Amino acid sequence: MYQFAVIGLGYVGLRTALALSGHKQFVIGYDVNKERLSELACNYDCNLDRSEAQLEGHTIQLTDDSNRLKDANFYIVDIGTPVNEFYVPDMSVLKIVCKTLGSVLKAKDVIVFESTVYPGATEEIFIPLLEQVSQLKCGVDFFVGYSPERIVPGDEAHDIVNTPKIIAGQDAATLKIIEKAYALFVDSKLVSVSCIKAAEAAKVLENIQRDVNIALMNEYTTVMDRLNVSMSEVLMAAGTKWNFLPFRPGLVGGHCISVDPYYLIYKARGLHVDTDLINSARKVNENFTQFISNKLVSTLMTQYPKVSNLNVTILGLSYKKNVSDTRNSLSFHLVSQLTEKGFNVTCCDPLALIKEHSIDFQRLDWESLPKQQAFVIAVDHDDFKEIGIDGICEKLLPYGMILDIPGLFYQSRLPRNDITYWSV
Amino acid sequence: MYQFAVIGLGYVGLRTALALSGHKQFVIGYDVNKERLSELACNYDCNLDRSEAQLEGHTIQLTDDSNRLKDANFYIVDIGTPVNEFYVPDMSVLKIVCKTLGSVLKAKDVIVFESTVYPGATEEIFIPLLEQVSQLKCGVDFFVGYSPERIVPGDEAHDIVNTPKIIAGQDAATLKIIEKAYALFVDSKLVSVSCIKAAEAAKVLENIQRDVNIALMNEYTTVMDRLNVSMSEVLMAAGTKWNFLPFRPGLVGGHCISVDPYYLIYKARGLHVDTDLINSARKVNENFTQFISNKLVSTLMTQYPKVSNLNVTILGLSYKKNVSDTRNSLSFHLVSQLTEKGFNVTCCDPLALIKEHSIDFQRLDWESLPKQQAFVIAVDHDDFKEIGIDGICEKLLPYGMILDIPGLFYQSRLPRNDITYWSV
Numbered sequence: 001m002y003q004f005a006v007i008g009l010g011y012v013g014l015r016t017a018l019a020l021s022g023h024k025q026f027v028i029g030y031d032v033n034k035e036r037l038s039e040l041a042c043n044y045d046c047n048l049d050r051s052e053a054q055l056e057g058h059t060i061q062l063t064d065d066s067n068r069l070k071d072a073n074f075y076i077v078d079i080g081t082p083v084n085e086f087y088v089p090d091m092s093v094l095k096i097v098c099k100t101l102g103s104v105l106k107a108k109d110v111i112v113f114e115s116t117v118y119p120g121a122t123e124e125i126f127i128p129l130l131e132q133v134s135q136l137k138c139g140v141d142f143f144v145g146y147s148p149e150r151i152v153p154g155d156e157a158h159d160i161v162n163t164p165k166i167i168a169g170q171d172a173a174t175l176k177i178i179e180k181a182y183a184l185f186v187d188s189k190l191v192s193v194s195c196i197k198a199a200e201a202a203k204v205l206e207n208i209q210r211d212v213n214i215a216l217m218n219e220y221t222t223v224m225d226r227l228n229v230s231m232s233e234v235l236m237a238a239g240t241k242w243n244f245l246p247f248r249p250g251l252v253g254g255h256c257i258s259v260d261p262y263y264l265i266y267k268a269r270g271l272h273v274d275t276d277l278i279n280s281a282r283k284v285n286e287n288f289t290q291f292i293s294n295k296l297v298s299t300l301m302t303q304y305p306k307v308s309n310l311n312v313t314i315l316g317l318s319y320k321k322n323v324s325d326t327r328n329s330l331s332f333h334l335v336s337q338l339t340e341k342g343f344n345v346t347c348c349d350p351l352a353l354i355k356e357h358s359i360d361f362q363r364l365d366w367e368s369l370p371k372q373q374a375f376v377i378a379v380d381h382d383d384f385k386e387i388g389i390d391g392i393c394e395k396l397l398p399y400g401m402i403l404d405i406p407g408l409f410y411q412s413r414l415p416r417n418d419i420t421y422w423s424v
Numbered sequence: 425m426y427q428f429a430v431i432g433l434g435y436v437g438l439r440t441a442l443a444l445s446g447h448k449q450f451v452i453g454y455d456v457n458k459e460r461l462s463e464l465a466c467n468y469d470c471n472l473d474r475s476e477a478q479l480e481g482h483t484i485q486l487t488d489d490s491n492r493l494k495d496a497n498f499y500i501v502d503i504g505t506p507v508n509e510f511y512v513p514d515m516s517v518l519k520i521v522c523k524t525l526g527s528v529l530k531a532k533d534v535i536v537f538e539s540t541v542y543p544g545a546t547e548e549i550f551i552p553l554l555e556q557v558s559q560l561k562c563g564v565d566f567f568v569g570y571s572p573e574r575i576v577p578g579d580e581a582h583d584i585v586n587t588p589k590i591i592a593g594q595d596a597a598t599l600k601i602i603e604k605a606y607a608l609f610v611d612s613k614l615v616s617v618s619c620i621k622a623a624e625a626a627k628v629l630e631n632i633q634r635d636v637n638i639a640l641m642n643e644y645t646t647v648m649d650r651l652n653v654s655m656s657e658v659l660m661a662a663g664t665k666w667n668f669l670p671f672r673p674g675l676v677g678g679h680c681i682s683v684d685p686y687y688l689i690y691k692a693r694g695l696h697v698d699t700d701l702i703n704s705a706r707k708v709n710e711n712f713t714q715f716i717s718n719k720l721v722s723t724l725m726t727q728y729p730k731v732s733n734l735n736v737t738i739l740g741l742s743y744k745k746n747v748s749d750t751r752n753s754l755s756f757h758l759v760s761q762l763t764e765k766g767f768n769v770t771c772c773d774p775l776a777l778i779k780e781h782s783i784d785f786q787r788l789d790w791e792s793l794p795k796q797q798a799f800v801i802a803v804d805h806d807d808f809k810e811i812g813i814d815g816i817c818e819k820l821l822p823y824g825m826i827l828d829i830p831g832l833f834y835q836s837r838l839p840r841n842d843i844t845y846w847s848v
Contacts, residue, residue: 119647119648119651119653120651150665158666163665163666164664164665166661166664189664191660191661191664193657193658193660193661194654194657195653197651197652197653198653198654198657198658198661199661201644201648201651201653201658202658202659202661202662203662205644205658205662206662206665206668208640208644209637209640209662209668209669210667212636212637212640212701213633213636213637213669215701216632216633216636216701216702219698219699219700219701219702220625220629220632222697222698223543223625223688223691223692223695223697223699224543224625226692226695226696226697227543227544227621227625227695228621229543229619229621229622229625230618230622233617233618233622234617234622234625234626234629236615236617237590237615237617237622237623237626238626238627238629238630238633240588240590240613240615241574241587241588241630242582242587243634244630244633245633245637245669264647267647268647268650271647271650271651272650273646273647273650274643274646275643275647276643276704276707276708277636277639277640277643277701277704277705277708278640278643279704280700280701280703280704281701283700284700284701
């Protein structure tokens with residue numbers, strides 16, 4: 001009998017624990033964040049990823065007491081893996097978890113890591129740490145596997161129960177055990193790979209591919225802009241070829257796409273293998289806000305004698321559409337860059353959940369927002385779509401500008417002709 | 425009434441002229457290559473792109489006499505646009521064509537360029553040249569448009585008659601004329617864009633996207649190799665995610681994907697816009713043969729005391745599967761690099777059409793080929809598939825190696841166990 005424990009109840013851990021609960025499995029949900037635990041106990045997910053209805057009736061045994069973990073024998077680790085301010089992998093929380101697990105491990109226990117890491121991390125870092133603390137031998141006393149999470153926050157169509165799940169074990173016998181355990185709560189196909197490193201590498205590649213493709217669109221946008229060609233029109237035209245991939249330019253933030261490439265870059269550097277392309281993609285995506293800021297300045301300069309003290313509002317602080325998560329959101333880069341250029345910057349986002357932030361910024365509700373010289377639409381929340389181009393223009397002073405990064409109102413009719421609208 | 429002339433009867437011009445002929449349009453086929461003209465007159469396409477049956481009964485008026493062009497009033501220009509040895513756009517033939525056309529232009533003539541060029545080239549280079557030679561005014565006396573060709577050689581599924589065709593004119597009236605003319609022989613959707621630059625940019629982006637995606641796979645392969653992880657297994661695993669794009673590592677040659685990015689890079693440099701990502705992709709793809717050569721050496725070194733004078737055969741000289749075209753084929757880079765490393769290099773390709781080449785190399789039929797220490801499969805021609813892994817192994821000396829870049833025999837059973845097989 002498997003007694004599951006999910007370590008970390010972020011959006012991945014929560015969905016995993018819910019899948020286990022939904023499949024009538026014994027499941028402990030462990031997290032050190034007491035507030036998160038009490039919210040989940042009341043069926044509230046602050047990430048807005050799971051609804052009250054989806055949480056209702058769950059049987060997850062929520063706890064922050066590591067001693068309770070001794071009741072489990074199959075641990076699924078869903079801990080976030082960010083980078084630090086130098087863009088270097090920060091696996092500190094994951095290492096703490098390894099120490100916690102090391103202190104509760106018993107004979108025959110299985111641990112499966114689901115956190116995105118660079119290929120090699122599980123075997124080079126986590127296993128030695130588990131062995132050191134537990135004084136048990138991995139592969140003899142306890143067993144380790146890896147199964148990358150593939151959840152896209154806000155994506156209702158693809159869940160843990162219907163997305164093929166890659167699984168890997170430290171050896172063939174462990175893989176068999178993991179396969180049996182996951183089959184209990186994953187309804188979709190289990191895809192076995194021959195080693196943990198291959199599974200780690202597959203996950204990182206998925207996200208790097210997305211990063212690189214968006215970076216290409218961002219780089220191309222900067223060229224098109226200099227040529228006075230509409231990138232949206234170019235994309236429409238190119239999109240009529242059967243094999244063209246419909247990526248769009250945009251701000252790449254969040255805890256996955258904008259972070260995972262740095263894990264691979266870090267590891268590759270240690271191996272003395274060049275990753276110039278992956279590096280370039282990151283650089284292009286990180287710098288795209290500079291292009292946007294400069295575009296705003298150069299356009300407003302044609303309408304106003306000077307740009308300092310003009311009011312500009314950034315619409316959207318979360319890292320993507322319809323989510324509350326603001327981790328690595330490039331909107332904050334926009335705040336800094338526009339403030340530096342002398343604008344009075346305000347932010348407006350009905351969803352974004354921010355407790356504290358290293359950057360000072362003013363935030364107002366849409367209703368309280370005074371008229372502005374410019375809006376930068378950074379995120380295409382449905383709320384902004386609802387306000388509509390007319391609603392936004394109502395809050396725009398004469399000769400104002402709308403800079404629409406996601407192209408939310410591309411080809412919409414403007415209610416006044418003094419307004420400058422720009423989209424990629 | 426439109427009287428068409430297709431300028432340049434390479435694989436694009438031929439398909440275009442055939443589409444016109446097939447739609448019962450008057451069409452002159454102009455090329456300066458007399459040999460090509462006489463072959464086409466006998467229904468033979470040396471590119472192996474069109475079969476005898478497809479050519480039979482065509483009504484293309486083949487000529488190398490530019491005076492004949494005076495009978496036309498609608499010119500479609502399908503001239504190749506390569507780069508020179510410094511990877512700088514070489515539009516010299518296209519410029520000669522502009523001079524030829526300038527000398528025959530009459531009032532109301534229309535010229536549509538289909539060659540891939542950087543955004544801006546048509547208006548900045550070709551139009552001034554046409555005006556200068558003809559002493560006519562573009563937009564008044566004659567009219568210019570642009571419609572990028574989208575033919576993929578060897579792809580039977582997508583032809584000029586069923587692939588949406590982007591069209592652009594120097595002004596709205598010209599666009600209308602072009603639309604009417606193209607509707608006469610293009611059965612698929614015509615996609616109008618607002619300016620010539622946007623159409624030029626769309627085409628280049630299509631090919632750059634492909635280049636960048638393959639480059640990512642090549643770069644990732646070099647990291648995986650250092651980690652001793654099978655890239656093929658990583659791709660199999662990542663490929664089970666619903667939005668993963670199934671690109672593969674490989675040699676990027678040919679007259680499109682490996683060339684078009686340089687056109688954009690060239691133009692962007694002139695505009696002082698960075699294209700680091702597009703540059704990096706090119707660099708990765710150009711350098712991939714070095715990775716392959718090094719892999720061959722390091723593997724053979726574990727079996728043989730020294731690699732100099734070992735016999736290695738490269739299977740495949742054309743730039744892709746089942747075509748005879750060898751333009752910018754990276755197989756020639758392999759020849760140079762392996763020769764430099766001291767190997768006796770032989771090439772084998774039943775299709776490749778080579779008249780002369782800057783690189784000296786030995787070429788043999790499969791039947792005449794003596795036993796080898798190693799094979800590098802560079803191209804996955806069906807002929808090689810037919811020879812099969814057993815056939816190749818028969819020509820392999822003891823402890824020989826097969827390095828299979830396209831993964832033609834990935835997961836095939838080897839007939840002997842002294843053989844080393846490596847695929848990405």
